[in-house]
Amino acid sequence: MTVLEICCYSMECAESAERSGADRIELCAAPLEGGLTPSYGVLKSTRERVSIPVHPIIRPRGGDFCYTEGEFLAMLDDVRTVRELGYPGLVIGVLDADGNVDKTRMQQIMTAAGPLAVTFHRAFDMCANPLEAFETLAELGVARVLTSGQKASAEKGLSLIRELIAHAGAPIIMAGAGVRASNLELFLEAGVKEVHSSAGKWIPSAMRYRNPGLSMSTDPDADEYSRYAVDAAAVAQMKAIIARRAE
Structure with missing residues (x-):
């Protein structure tokens, strides 16, 4: 059954x-x-309280x-901290100035990660040559690649995603960027074995008192009285679609 991340x-x-x-x-x-590296406190509490596999991102x-x-x-x-905390995997990506996978640095990351499953994130979508990058990541032993097929959304990049899936013995291809219940069937029909979704929504702050004349953001239009959270109903809906497909 297709994995829902x-x-x-x-x-x-x-x-x-x-x-x-x-x-x-x-x-x-x-x-x-x-997406940036979570704080140590968030890493520690999540490791203690969440039972399914959790892969923290490493992005400074x-x-x-x-x-x-x-x-x-x-x-x-x-990377070493995530490994010491007992996480099963992590998400990371490093490129050189010419848009290639930085093989030397990625090898150091793989060594530091040890037995952890390493996902190369959407840095892949910024690579100059995706097929060459994919071969390099396969050589490095990367477990999976998160990609939108080098397009603004995974739906638009589905052609490259299909091409990457066709590489036998390569890392798992996980489609991400704009994946939601309304288009999930497209990815299942394409043979995608793992999908990645934010399934998120912005929810209002619990703050009753608000100072309209002051902002903590460099963006004057930023809404500082809302936060991003998972839409549980959206997650459940996607899971149901995947389960029905597997029947």
Whole structure:
């Protein structure tokens, strides 16, 4: 049966996704940045309270995936922390300045990760040559690749996703970016064995007092009185579609 991975930005969201039928969690911080490394406290509490597999993302900042030496060393430390906490896997990606998988750095990451299942995230969608990058990741022993088929959404990139799936013995292809109940059947019909969805919604803050004249964000239009959370009903709906397909 197709694996349903849900991207979660807190321990509470991970618990909600688990209750709603998720098979695996990608644990992140900072939804507006596209996902950054969670804090140690979130890593520790989620490891203690969530039973399904959780794979934290290791990403020190937003933006591109070509990192400074200091950023990379911090990433290696985070990989070791995730391993020491007993997580079964992690999500990461490193490119060089020319848009290739940084093989040297990824090898160091694989060594630091040891037995953990490593997912190469959507840095893959920023690679100059996706087929060459895929072969490199296969050589490195990466467990899976999260991709939108190098398009703005996985639905638009379905052609490349199909092509990647056809590579026998390669890493698992997990389709992600814009995957939801309304288009899930497209991916199941294409033979995708793992799907990744945020299944999220913005919920209002519990704050009653609000200071309209002050913002903590550099974005003057940012809504600081809402937060991103998992939509449990959306997760359950996707899980039901997958289960029906498997019958």
